[in-house]
Amino acid sequence: MTAMSNATLTADHIVQLGKAFRASKALFSAGELGVFSALAKGPRDLEELRIEVGVSERGARDFFDSLVALRLLERDGAGRYRNTPEADLYLDRDKQTYIGGELDHFNKRGYPHWHSLTAALKTGKPQSVASAGNYFLDVYSDQSVLETYTEGMTAGARLVAPAIATKFPWHQHRTVVDIGTSQGGLPVEIARAHAHITGGGFDLPPVRPRFERYVERHGLSERLRFHAGDFLRDPLPGAEVLIIGRVLHNWDLATKLMLLRKAHDALPSAGALIVYERMIDDGRQISAAGLLASLNMLIMTDGGFDYTPADLMGWMRDAGFRNLRSERVTNELSMVVGTK
């Protein structure tokens, strides 16, 4: 490499990556303090906002102006802060579109565990699991973690739900069960969009009260019910459409294949399986989100990993699915649909 070509190289990208955690943490703290929900009620000046969300004088101006620079807030000529339109829609706790539950999950669970990435890489062992190697027993043994986790899942499902509710031919089917449903964020959105659909969600027993509360809050208790079970031991409930979303990546290959076979067994002839995930691109070089999600599985689970649409379609074909197609559903997530 010549001195000439070195002069065109900058360290900007590297420096930006190295400090990315500061921006993430500023966003997480703003959510924890309720900055966006306060500003959703109307603009506030520095002093009003600082007092309302409980920030001491020393850091307040830098904190709120950082949020302006990060394009989460705007400040007008009179020094009054307001949410950007995106922050107002997605980060106000009082709106249906709130996705802060997932950010809270990243902050409280993901961020501290990512401290152990190097150890996970060296040992190949999960760094999160307290109870006998089962990530979900670990998550559900503490009520406050269960709450953060299920709210986080609901926020994530909220982003994918509008696309799945519109990109699948629901008029050809009557029933759906979402496997590993958490609070039922996805079936609720499907049922809201398609009045003829009934069904529910399948998950571990500790999730039941949270599912039932969430479904009731949306007035859907008559149409969506909870199926309690353990998909490692039990058969899956039947429905014309099964969904497995952000579940397969938690498990090793043998378990992934076993779950796909169980889904095939539970479906009627011509029934459909939808699998959605933050998938890695087939060339494994573009989707940083999918690849980093897979490293998250390395840290959090005993054997889980993310995969490409081509990987998944191969596994689904082996399990007996036909007419496989893959489609992008959000900026980061893709779905693969197959029929029996």
Ligand SMILES: C[S@@+](CC[C@H](N)C(=O)[O-])C[C@H]1O[C@@H](n2cnc3c(N)ncnc32)[C@H](O)[C@@H]1O
């Ligand atoms: C990563 S979350 C995905 C939640 C939801 N599908 C979504 O996309 O937001 C995985 C879900 O699988 C459930 N799960 C884990 N192990 C299970 C088991 N053995 N039987 C049934 N459900 C299980 C968890 O409780 C959790 O709700």
